[in-house]
Structures are given as C-alpha cells and as structure tokens.
Amino acid sequence: MKVAVVGAGWAGISAAVALADAGHDIAVFEMAPQAGGRARSVAGEPDYDNGQHILIGAYRDSLALMRHLGADPEQVLKRLPLALPYPGEPGLCLPPGPPLIAFARGVLAHGGWPLSARLGLLAAAGSWLARGFRCDPRLSVAELCAGLPGPVKRDLVEPLCVAALNTPAPQASAQVFLRVLKDALFSGAGSADLLLPRRPLSELLAGPATAWLGKRLRLGQRVQRLESGWRVDGEAFDAVVLACTSVEAARLANSIAPDWAATAQALRFEPIITVYLNSPGSALPAPMLALREGPDAPAQFVFDHGQLGGAPGRFAFVVSGAAPWVDRGGCAEAVLAQAQRELRWVTPPVVDKVLTEKRATFACTPGLARPPARIAPGLWAAGDYVDGPYPATLEGAVRAGLAAAQGVGADAATGAGAKGAASGSPTNTP
Missing domain, CATH: 3.50.50.60 (FAD/NAD(P)-binding domain)
Structure with missing residues (x-):
C-alpha cells in the first residue's frame, strides 16, 4: 500500500x-x-x-x-545502575541481579533512611506486587503513597513520579505510575538501568x-x-x-x-524547562544527581555533560512539571541560586542557555x-x-x-x- x-x-x-x-x-x-x-x-x-x-x-x-x-x-548511551544520589548523600542505588532481590537489597542498604522507612517501602512494594501493580484508576500518586514514610516519598516517589510522568505526585495518575514501576523495577535484570545519552x-x-x-x-x-x-x-x-x-x-x-x-x-500539557549552566573546571560527583525541589529550588535533577561525552563544564538542570515556573518566571535565576547553594564549583557557574518546552508531555492525571x-x-x-x-x-x-x-x-x-x-x-x- x-x-x-x-x-x-x-x-x-x-x-x-x-x-x-x-x-x-x-x-x-x-x-x-x-x-x-x-x-x-x-x-x-x-x-x-x-x-x-x-x-x-x-x-x-x-x-x-x-x-x-x-x-x-552501547556506543551512544551510558548505562548505569539505577541510583538517585543527592549532593553529599549516596541515596538509593540498586545492585545488579534479579529485580526483586536487587530492589530489596538496594532499599535495605539505604543508610540515609531509618529502618522503619526501608521496611515500610518494602511492605508497600510487596502489596503493589501482590495486586499486579493495579489500583483504583481515580487515585493520585500522592494518595497511593500517603502511608509511606516521609523520607521515601521525598527522596524516591516524588522525584521518580515527576521524572516519569512529568506531573507532580498530587495530580499524577497512580495507575500509570505503578505500571512504570512494574516495567522499570520488576520486569527483568537491567530493566531499571539508566541509559544516559553520551552523544547529541x-x-x-x-x-x-x-x-x-x-x-x-x-x-x-x-x-x-x-x-x-x-x-x-x-x-x-x-x-x-x-x-x-x-x-x-x-x-x-x-x-x-x-x-x-x-x-x-x-x-492538557505539562512543560519542562532545561537550564544549562557553564562552569569550566567543575564536575559533579556522578553523571546525574537528584535535587530536592522547593519553593525556591525548581530543579529535580542535574546532569554533568562532561561525564557523558559532551562539553566539559556544562550542566543540564531539569525542571519537570514546570507550569508554576512558566507562569511566575525567573526559573533560570532560581536554578542558578539553587546550584550555588547545593553544589561545589571550581569556577562560578553562569547561565548558558534556557530551553522551555511548553507542551513537553500531556498531564498524566487520574482517570x-x-x-x-x-x-x-x-x-x-x-x-x-x-x-x-x-x-x-x-x-x-x-x-x-x-x-x-x-x-x-x-x-x-x-x-x-x-x-x-x-x-x-x-x-x-x-
């Protein structure tokens, strides 16, 4: 035809x-x-x-x-085990191996969470697994995870949700989020590995x-x-x-x-803002770091392009679910201030480029x-x-x-x- x-x-x-x-x-x-x-x-x-x-x-x-x-x-992507390190903190890191065992080992080894938080996450994950990673389609991610310990929601659920669905947890579909977790964390060895572009x-x-x-x-x-x-x-x-x-x-x-x-x-759509900073001679402790979002801290992740085969000293700060920052403006300045507060720099970072994709994804809401x-x-x-x-x-x-x-x-x-x-x-x- x-x-x-x-x-x-x-x-x-x-x-x-x-x-x-x-x-x-x-x-x-x-x-x-x-x-x-x-x-x-x-x-x-x-x-x-x-x-x-x-x-x-x-x-x-x-x-x-x-x-x-x-x-x-293998040439154009850098494969890394799933890890969510924060500045000065190792964060969650999954070891290689069968997915269920790797997830349990990674959670139990997370020294930044109290034992009660680690056990709470494993109990919740076991419950999701038993239900086939299905839930009421009307639930939001925040509602699904309301009973999880605070550190787990702050350091794992919220950043994963906004990274995968580009929708903040209170407005994001729990059913879609569970499907992402199923495929990423429990669908086979290496399924959760991060593949970061190291070519344009x-x-x-x-x-x-x-x-x-x-x-x-x-x-x-x-x-x-x-x-x-x-x-x-x-x-x-x-x-x-x-x-x-x-x-x-x-x-x-x-x-x-x-x-x-x-x-x-x-x-409806959710925007994503990417703020590129330049700091010659600087490097992150890992190719990718998670960041804690806040009223004056827009970015949830930062990538070191020098460690990914790109320009040394260039860093990409990602602001997902960025509608509030599109409305209020000043995102680049806020990211620069966030970077100066939370990371160490050899030379003062400067804003290199700002890219705003206003219709980056559809808003992935319940139902x-x-x-x-x-x-x-x-x-x-x-x-x-x-x-x-x-x-x-x-x-x-x-x-x-x-x-x-x-x-x-x-x-x-x-x-x-x-x-x-x-x-x-x-x-x-x-």
Missing part, C-alpha cells in the same frame, strides 16, 4: 520503519526542518539537546529500533532515521488538510498514520472523526481519557498521548508507532482502508 506518515518524531519514525519493512510504499511528512520531534538536538546548535532525556533498560522497543537503524546503544540526542534516532528513510522523508512540509479517501494535501494514499502532536492530529482529523478530535483536543489509536478504517494515530498504559515517554511513542503500523496492516487484511473510509465506515472505533 501507499501510506502517509504525518510526523517524524520517535512515534512517526517507528511507524515508518515498520511499514517500510512490511513492504509498503511510505511518505513521511515533517513540518520541522529536522526529524526527531521533541527528542532531538537543537536546530543549528547540535551540541545542545532540546531538553535532557533519559532512557531505561526496559525500553526494549526503542533500543531495538536504534539498532535497526544503525545506532549502537539526534544521533540516537533522528539522524540515523533521516539517512535510512532518504527521499521518503519530506522535511519542512506541514500537512494542511486530510480528506477521506485518503488524500493528504491532495495526494492520494491507501492509509494514513497521524504521528504528529495531539494538537495537529486533532486539527487534521476534526472533519473526519470529530469525537476523536475532541478527546485529543481536551488533553484521564486518552484518544484511541484507531481513528477510522485506514487512519491511525501514533504518539505518546494515545490510549495506553504508559506516560509520555520515548518508549511509549515507539510502541505507539509500532501499534499503528500493525493496525494499518490489519485494516488492509480485512479490506478496511481508504475504500472503507470513503464509503462511510465507523470513524471512531476503539
């Missing part, structure tokens, strides 16, 4: 590669001058990434896609995908209209995958599937209605926002792309495609 993929972020790349491998004739439309979506290097400044990204060992589909396109994860972000996927797709990738081309049949800006296709943002997908699908478009349009992947026969959505068990992560985007490609193939096998849509088949089948 001839298939259009609208969007060349990680979801679109995933869908395009799967469709091409299945023998389909594809065209990938990308409105930006480069592929990669939100997970890419800054256009014109490849040494800077559009925000600091982390992968984990459980991201098997993302790692497989990188290998398929010729990027070796575009070299992980966007660059290799651009070379692999070749002339099938149409950069700098924003799709203006989508018509039943399927016609993309007047060009006929047999099927279409909308792998653009939820906002763009809703715009394009509105006349075809208004109910689907309304669900996509109803999603959230997310649009289904299938919009209409022959029309699929692929993105980290579509209905599923994961928050807005790179792995969620890649899996959504794979699912959309499989859906296109399934529609073709049953004869539901452009012909079915044009004849008035249902347009919002879950």
Whole structure:
C-alpha cells in the first residue's frame, strides 16, 4: 500500500520503519526542518539537546529500533545502575541481579533512611506486587503513597513520579505510575538501568532515521488538510498514520472523526524547562544527581555533560512539571541560586542557555481519557498521548508507532482502508 506518515518524531519514525519493512510504499511528512520531534538536538546548535532525556533498560522497543537503524546503544548511551544520589548523600542505588532481590537489597542498604522507612517501602512494594501493580484508576500518586514514610516519598516517589510522568505526585495518575514501576523495577535484570545519552540526542534516532528513510522523508512540509479517501494535501494514499502532536492530529482529523478530535483536543500539557549552566573546571560527583525541589529550588535533577561525552563544564538542570515556573518566571535565576547553594564549583557557574518546552508531555492525571489509536478504517494515530498504559515517554511513542503500523496492516487484511473510509465506515472505533 501507499501510506502517509504525518510526523517524524520517535512515534512517526517507528511507524515508518515498520511499514517500510512490511513492504509498503511510505511518505513521511515533517513540518520541522529536522526529524526527531521533541527528542532531538537543537536546530543549528547540535551540541545542545532540546531538553535532557533519559532512557531505561526496559525500553526494549526503542533500543531495538536504534539498532535497526544503525545506532549502537552501547556506543551512544551510558548505562548505569539505577541510583538517585543527592549532593553529599549516596541515596538509593540498586545492585545488579534479579529485580526483586536487587530492589530489596538496594532499599535495605539505604543508610540515609531509618529502618522503619526501608521496611515500610518494602511492605508497600510487596502489596503493589501482590495486586499486579493495579489500583483504583481515580487515585493520585500522592494518595497511593500517603502511608509511606516521609523520607521515601521525598527522596524516591516524588522525584521518580515527576521524572516519569512529568506531573507532580498530587495530580499524577497512580495507575500509570505503578505500571512504570512494574516495567522499570520488576520486569527483568537491567530493566531499571539508566541509559544516559553520551552523544547529541539526534544521533540516537533522528539522524540515523533521516539517512535510512532518504527521499521518503519530506522535511519542512506541514500537512494542511486530510480528506477521506485518503488524500493528504491532495495526494492520494491507501492509509494514513497521524504521528504528529495531539494538537495537529486533532486539527487534521476534526472533519473526519470529530469525537476523536475532541478527546485529543481536551488533553492538557505539562512543560519542562532545561537550564544549562557553564562552569569550566567543575564536575559533579556522578553523571546525574537528584535535587530536592522547593519553593525556591525548581530543579529535580542535574546532569554533568562532561561525564557523558559532551562539553566539559556544562550542566543540564531539569525542571519537570514546570507550569508554576512558566507562569511566575525567573526559573533560570532560581536554578542558578539553587546550584550555588547545593553544589561545589571550581569556577562560578553562569547561565548558558534556557530551553522551555511548553507542551513537553500531556498531564498524566487520574482517570484521564486518552484518544484511541484507531481513528477510522485506514487512519491511525501514533504518539505518546494515545490510549495506553504508559506516560509520555520515548518508549511509549515507539510502541505507539509500532501499534499503528500493525493496525494499518490489519485494516488492509480485512479490506478496511481508504475504500472503507470513503464509503462511510465507523470513524471512531476503539
């Protein structure tokens, strides 16, 4: 078939590669001058990434896609055991080994928590495991973890929640958080390992995908209209995958599937701010440190790019769930003050660059209605926002792309495609 993929972020790349491998004739439309979506290097400044990204060992589909396109994860990612050290504190560190045993050993060895806090966390984790990591979908993370000891909530639950869901614990979905914990901590040896980029972000996927797709990738081309049949800006296709943002997908699908478009349009967003500081000669005690967030301390994590193959003396401070700081302003100055208070510097740090992604992720709230992947026969959505068990992560985007490609193939096998849509088949089948 001839298939259009609208969007060349990680979801679109995933869908395009799967469709091409299945023998389909594809065209990938990308409105930006480069592929990669939100997970890419800054256009014109490849040494800077559009925000600091982390992968984990459980991201098997993302790692497989990188290998398929010729990027070796062992070369472009630095693998570290899951550790959440704080300035001057070792924090939680998981040793290698079977996941359940490693988690128990890591928690019991955490000298910064009283024994009662360590035992309380293990008891709660055992309860979650016994329930299959499921809970009432109306619960927030704060409600789920209300009975946990204070140090555990402060040093583990809250930073993990905002890092994975980009939504503060009082507003974040407990069900999605539990799924993240299940996959990261209990799905196999190495699944919780941190994989930190040690090359510019575009070299992980966007660059290799651009070379692999070749002339099938149409950069700098924003799709203006989508018509039943399927016609993309007047060009006929047999099927279409909308792998653009939820906002763009809703715009394009509105006349075809208004109910689907309304669900996509109803999603709210959470921003992420990345503040790059420069301090020649300085280094952190580890490639990544967790930081304690507060009213005057925006950042939850800091990364030492000098230890990750990047520019020595450059540090990326990440402010997730950053809506309050977008509203009030002054984030860069507050991060600089936080850095000066909490870390040691050889030379005075200065603000190098500030990147604000106002629609970094959807707000992952309890009971959230997310649009289904299938919009209409022959029309699929692929993105980290579509209905599923994961928050807005790179792995969620890649899996959504794979699912959309499989859906296109399934529609073709049953004869539901452009012909079915044009004849008035249902347009919002879950």
